[in-house]
Amino acid sequence: MNRLRKMPMKNFWTYFILVLLGSTMIVPFIAMVSQSLKPGSQVLEYPFRWIPENPSMENYRMLFKQNPIMRWTLNSFIVAGGSTILQLITCSLAAYAFSRTSFPGKDILFWMMMSMLIIPSQTTLVPLFLLFSKLNLTNTYTALLLPTASSAFGIFLLKQFMEPIPKDYDEAASLDGCTRFQFYSKILLPMCKPALAVLATFNFVTQWNDFLYPLIMTQTRDMFTLQIGLSALQASGSRGEMGGMGVVMAGAVWGFIPTFILFLLLQKYLVEGVSSAGIKG
């Protein structure tokens, strides 16, 4: 009896905490949209007005007129999409070799690659920059794409997924005259679709949001990724140029939309990517 009466009260506090903290997560985004719809200097009004007095798309018009924002968005799609396609290929090939074949030096090679590729990228910026400078490749898609064409996380994730698949498949395929590459491409890869989806989503978002590397690798406005473009926009906006904060907020909303759509569609895979990195520690 006593327990039954206590239950709703306990749930009340659970929901109270969640609604309180949950709204601190959402409210800034709502405020961002609200700010982006305030024309001219209304964005500077204090105290903050939640609903714009006379909402307009003025900031968005300015944003598109003064900045090659479509080009930045396209660049981000090329870099994030290209890196993802490359990783799906290179990581699944390597994961196949590591999980289903044996060869001399397998263990050493695997752990060398794992430890090398988890070294923070910040610590190799200078030589990477010099390397691409010497090759005259800074400010190109090649420089933005190549270093992320394979990843330890991807190899690890796919290897973990491939290992439990029974070896009977390999033998049966080989008896039927399948080469190893045919087995990999026609039988193994289709079985790995869920893991490939996790890797694709996870890497796309990671590359889409990456900042420091494209910052040092791009020099002209037309090669900026969306993140670099938006940060340049923010720098000029805070100096009061180009229509100031309203336009910057409109840029933030524009940059938020693609990840938000991806989040709505593919949240399952994103969350799986995070938890598969963390499970069991």
Place this chain on the structure above:
Amino acid sequence: MNTLSELRKSRESYYFLAPSVIIFLVFGLSVLVANVVLSFYSWSALTEPRFIGLDNYRRLFHDAVFRKALVNTLYYCALYVVPSLIISVLLAFVLNKKLKGMNLFRSIFYLPVITSYVIVVILWQWIYDADIGLLNSILNKIGIASVPWLLSPKLALPSLVLMSIWKNVGYTIVIFLAGFQQIDVALHEAARVEGATEWQVFRHITLPLLRPTTLFSTVMLIIWSFQMFVQPYMMTHGGPARSTTTLVYYLYETGFQYFDLGYASTMSVVMLIMVLPIIILQSKLLRAR
């Protein structure tokens, strides 16, 4: 005969590995070696590289800004890791309950995680603005005077910490939720039957079983702390009074604003040595799986 076909088979394995191994050799190993070599050179954008032995390391040792950046990074780490862990373990505990709407709340906490730092920074720069910011606007409404968040050398770094917790807490929540899923429900029920309260179950059964998850999250959070860059770059330019100059920000400033490339490489080497124990721990944790 047999060894010959085995040899052919392992050669085939190397073909599968080749693309990843080449990328790893060129953009991992060689770049890392080059970085160490560069750290013994004096090299700016205008001059030819000149071998100077350990001079860069000596300079680093006496560099007051580097020391400040190291202290700031450690301070950030100290302020960031423990509160993040506590908040995310408690929220994961609540979100793990079988109640209506939990999936929606999980999504809500994950929203800032997928949003890029650039957008989060644009938002929070305004939220923290001393004159027209959202936070001060709300504080004023409930009768609290405006606070100069990013303009005060004392408050700037803690403000960045608060923002980072807001942005990343959803990530560690997901890791802890996965950890909760691994725990045997039967243990909880047995304890409840014995008359343990919910808090006792959480404190004496759930938390100890979450130790591996906690360790993994701690390592992640420490690595993130050492990588912190966008916030000082976009929000504070390392100031006021160098109070938000982190290691990576100082590295960027040295290498890519002053083009003191040799010295920046030296910083990378020293940074790498500092985070190496953490990286080794992380790869051990992965290996244990």
